[in-house]
Amino acid sequence: MKLRCTLDFLLYDWLDAQALNQRERFADHSRETFDAVLDTCERIAREKYAPFNRTVDTEEPRFDGEKVILPKATHEAHAAFAASGMLSAAQDYEIGGMQLPYTVQAAANSFFAMASVSIGSGMLTSGNANLLMVHGTPMQQEVFAKNEFSGRWSGTMCLSEPQAGSSLSDVATRAVPDGDDFQNDPLGPRYRLTGNKMWISAGDHELTENIVHIVLAKIPDADGRLIPGTRGISLFIVPKRMVNTQGELTGERNDVALAGLNHKLGWRGTTNTLLNFGEGKYPVGGKAGAVGYLVGEPGKGLHCMFHMMNEARIGVGTAATMLGMAGYYASLDYAKNRPQGRPVGVGGKDASQPQIRIIEHADVKRMLLAQKSYCEGALALELYCARLVDEQKTGEAQAVDDARLLLEVLTPIAKSWPSEWCLEANSLAIQIHGGYGYTRDFPVEQYWRDNRLNMIHEGTHGIQATDLLGRKVLMENGRGLQLLAGRINATIERAIQVPALAVHANALGQALQQVGAATKAAWATGNPADALANAVPYMQAFGHTVLAWIWLDVVLATQRTGAAESAAFRAGKLGAMTYFYRYELPKIGAWLKVVETRDLTCAELPEEAF
Known part of the structure; x- marks a missing residue:
């Protein structure tokens, strides 16, 4: 109750969030609908997250050689969160969103962060999808972003590398065109990626039927050399499992392999991974190299x-x-x-x-x-x-x-x-x-x-x-x-x-x-x-x-x-x-x-x- 009183005061008495209802985008809402969202999230956090915060801390993710195993409580919490619609709460009605103010969405998500930050509330999934809604093609938005917003798929952000850490100018993951007709794939210009990514939160799990990796990589120049610095960095969608233009799984694994789990001081309930792209463990179409679809323009990945x-x-x-x-x-x-x-x-x-x-x-x-x-x-x-x-x-x-x-x-x-x-x-x-x-x-x-x-x-x-x-x-x-x-x-x-x-x-x-x-x-x-x-x-x-x-x-x-x-x-x-x-x-x-x-x-x- 103390948190709810503080949130209500900050939202309504300080930030005057109800005044946002006067704007066309939020005209269908009122304080009553905002409160209903807060009530729902508070209840899910209290029932599905808080009781299991210690469980996910002690029962760390483990890899059995085929899949990552998480506690049953994590699966149930994720299912309840996805069913709440909060992954797409601020998105348009047309794609299944609620057109809620982001202010209300942020306040509602605070319940989950306090109840069990280790279980998580899809921060990277919604961020991944939001990025695609701004920089992706209509097809990328339809196939990848919408399935992330629904909770059917989840998303990651793959930046750091073992040898580079936060120094993105030293990214060494490569992306080369996948054949002469690479520009003609309806999901976006198609490349093959090779490299390693480190510290990838939620990089592998069985909570969703697919994982959409957003990956920074460099496209070599005409001589096959990587451009130094950040100018050559491009951005790619690399799904864990291959999909078609209807958003259906084709049954084929992409060439993305879990190399290991990082065992951390905290956030133990969230898988944290080292991923190998293009090592040949899961060749697509008989070829090594993880299939990736270019997002935006080449060389504009950091933007x-x-x-x-x-x-x-x-x-x-x-x-x-x-x-x-x-x-x-x-x-x-x-x-x-x-x-x-x-x-x-x-x-x-x-x-x-x-x-x-x-x-x-x-x-x-x-x-x-x-x-x-x-x-x-x-x-x-x-x-x-x-x-x-x-x-x-x-x-x-x-x-x-x-x-x-x-x-x-x-x-x-x-x-x-x-x-x-x-x-x-x-x-x-x-x-x-x-x-x-x-x-x-x-x-x-x-x-x-x-x-x-x-x-x-x-x-x-x-x-x-x-x-x-x-x-x-x-x-x-x-x-x-x-x-x-x-x-x-x-x-x-x-x-x-x-x-x-x-x-x-x-x-x-x-x-x-x-x-x-x-x-x-x-x-x-x-x-x-x-x-x-x-x-x-x-x-x-x-x-x-x-x-x-x-x-x-x-x-x-x-x-x-x-x-x-x-x-x-x-x-x-x-x-x-x-x-x-x-x-x-x-x-x-x-x-x-x-x-x-x-x-x-x-x-x-x-x-x-x-």
Whole structure:
């Protein structure tokens, strides 16, 4: 119930999601239909996901030589999720969608992420299909995307390679035309792929009758050489099983073989694989090489893939947020029920007095407030980004462009900030449980393990930071940063009129100035090596400033006349915001100091000194 109250407040009182119904695309909907979707997803998450979160952690996927075996609970959860229609919730009616606002879809999916992120909610499948709806041909959309949206097939994203990791310019997977008439296949120009892909989530399983791999590969030049860098990268649909133009399985396996399962610290319920493409284990038509269909133009693979990558990054941020939230709720419940210690009075502790619950200790309240400020703030940020997606799709012309640019700037924060600070929330949840938190008798240790992946998942912390400082705040002459500053200043102007919030408004204004000054100072020499040496501290300060803004804006929403929330609810929001401003926002000074001075302590230390 606590999560639902928070979601309702953020959706309706803060983001005014019901106003989207005034737009033609969402005209058939009302708050009642939105609530019905939330109710359904909350119920499925409660019945099919949450009871089995520990099961999928202990009964890891295994390969019997022919197929990957998953617990029965995973099959049942996937079937229930697919039947709910959530894979295509934001899509057009014509392809079986609900034409829901993405904001509502994102809020509904948060139930699954909190109940069992390891079972999953089809993030890569919907992202794969969404990519094809933008960059695929009508036939590719009909055959592949629609079958993914229905839940009949699932999807993956195949980028990383064992020797390249996140360095996509070093991708070595090759794609060569499959015969002289390769351009004439109705499913798209047909190629044969050879290579290896690593860290492929849901890369092999029996949950669906087919798996649609979206694969980055390079097309050799006329001399058979791979073009260095990212210019030669193209994007391909590589199905696990071959299909015809009616979306029917032909009975033939594609030349994609499972080379092994990765056994991870967390997310153990999701298969994570090494895939070999074109090794000849399953030759198609008697020939080695995995059959792949070109998506978009040759050499434009990264441009297409970024559509899916950016969506996945927000999805990872949401997953991190909800894992943090799960730990917060668990530690809050524990703190309310665990007796330990006695109050400290003027004369010290009185051992004759009964024990008090640990939530009555100031330091435990500090840890709970930290978790609340991180997780509820991060949830608000993720939903704000989802609202920008709706604005980009259905707003007026200027609003569409502004939303696009704001999303560019905020996506690295939406992915990275929760993955760092909601992980810290999970650590605090363990701390509140004491020694019990370190055991498998309580769920908080699993939440931490599951969350630790998210600082790496879909682009490491360092990659997100380099993207933010090296590209996003500079693009279009800094217009995205200016747009964000404009929205932050609008919140400051409203908050400064509220006496209880004026001091926080001023603090936010100062933080915004510090970020702006540090951005300029970082690039003062024009040398990327100088600017990016401290990209992660920059991102941490930038993220904290964004979250301070989000919190101030959220608390302003609680001040509106007629707010339905209880006094305790409003006090909780105000307390979390106050904690963030007093304990967290001051940290940005130290982070930005090394950015402003272009400190090279880390960059210049010789290897042998380590």
